[in-house]
Amino acid sequence: MPTLLPLAAPASYPGLATAEVRPTEDGRYLLLAGGRVFQIGAIVYEVVQALQAGLDLPAACAAYAQRHQRTLRADDLAPVLHKYLGEAAGAPAVSRTSYIYAQVQLLRGEVLTKLGQPFRGMFRPWVLGPLLAVVAALLGTFVLKQGWFVPSFHSLPALQTTLLAYVGLVVGVFFHELGHSVAALRYGMRPKGIGFGFYLVFPVFFADVTEVWALPKAKRIVINLGGVYFQGLFTLLLMAGYYALPLAWADSRELLGTIITMNLFVMLYSLNPFLRNDGYWVYSDLFGLPNLMQQAFFYPLRWLPRAGTRPAPLRRAELPLLVYSVANYALFVYLLCVFERYSAHTLLPRLHGLLSAPNFPGNLLNWPDALFLLKTFGLYGFMLYMTAFSFWRNLRAYAKNRQAQAAKAAAAATPSRAVALA
């Protein structure tokens, strides 16, 4: 038998008691620990199960070796388990920073589960397909017939109308998140709740459905689209209200039309594959590209020559990642151009005007100007902070990735220490 080092007892993996390992319907293995999901290989899966059954690490490795006639070194496995099962107890090995910050939970998972149960039937194939077709057809007809409403609010007091329009949008977006959660429930997953927070500069509602990594891709895609489906149903109800209102109630019709338009626009925007909208998850799931944002960010490095060797030729299978990566960088450059244009045409001239006015700095106390400065510099500062923050995070992830790769390469170069069976 191979010599195995006496290693840490299971108590060294504080996350073990609460960690969950499970095979997925499509032949992968997942480890759920500390609110995070890890994709693991069959070997780690088997060993964690043995540890949970009460074996210590050397015994679990020995059991594996006996069952599969392969030598499994505990000192290879120990750091992996320490890192990921230790993390569940709060060790900082794996960063848990969320890309949505200032999160506030609006609905807990348990409440959501109770609330969503009655709606699960909406995702039966014979309900989902026809209903989705009806939603798309009717909303499309609405736009063709009524046109897009401009939220101008000229006929009603602006503040009141704006507030009402946003209430309509908030309810629609809440239905959107309910849709994701109900779809997750339909496939036996536990949604973790609905919350509010900020993604980049956008205020957002979000549904935490991290557990759905355990599902095969077709079901994940249904969950990704469940939000637009539910928001579409809500918008359809508004549309019925719009046509039910008498023509004479022009203001109410305009308000309702505006709410419908805002919801439609958010639905369309959600389908775009950038900035982690629903379309992002559809693209990621459809082409089997987990951690798409990170992969796309580092993809260009693949074309750099390393240690004098030329990069490998393009494989057909990596086309979706290539396309996404190029498009993602193009979008970034486009947004920079828009920002630059805004700065040059609007922001800087006005700022210049303010600073060179004869009554400067007294003119800054004029409240519209003060508000303008506050908003502009607040936004600039915030965007600068977000860009630097996101760059720093990606860089850190990249450094970790490189470190892991170096460790792997070093391990592969070490001569085998397998002991021959006599």
Add this chain to the structure above:
Amino acid sequence: MITTSTTELTTTTTAPALVSPDELFVLVLEERLELATLDIGHDKCSPAAIFGE
């Protein structure tokens, strides 16, 4: 004259394959927060503004 020869018997044992550290991979999957935005600048980015109506 009798010549005797001795043959050395060599036995080989097969070492079991060593599990490579690559097989012990753990991929940290990103959290799945399905989000919907509440404001994308509806006054400036309204469909009407974009589609020019």
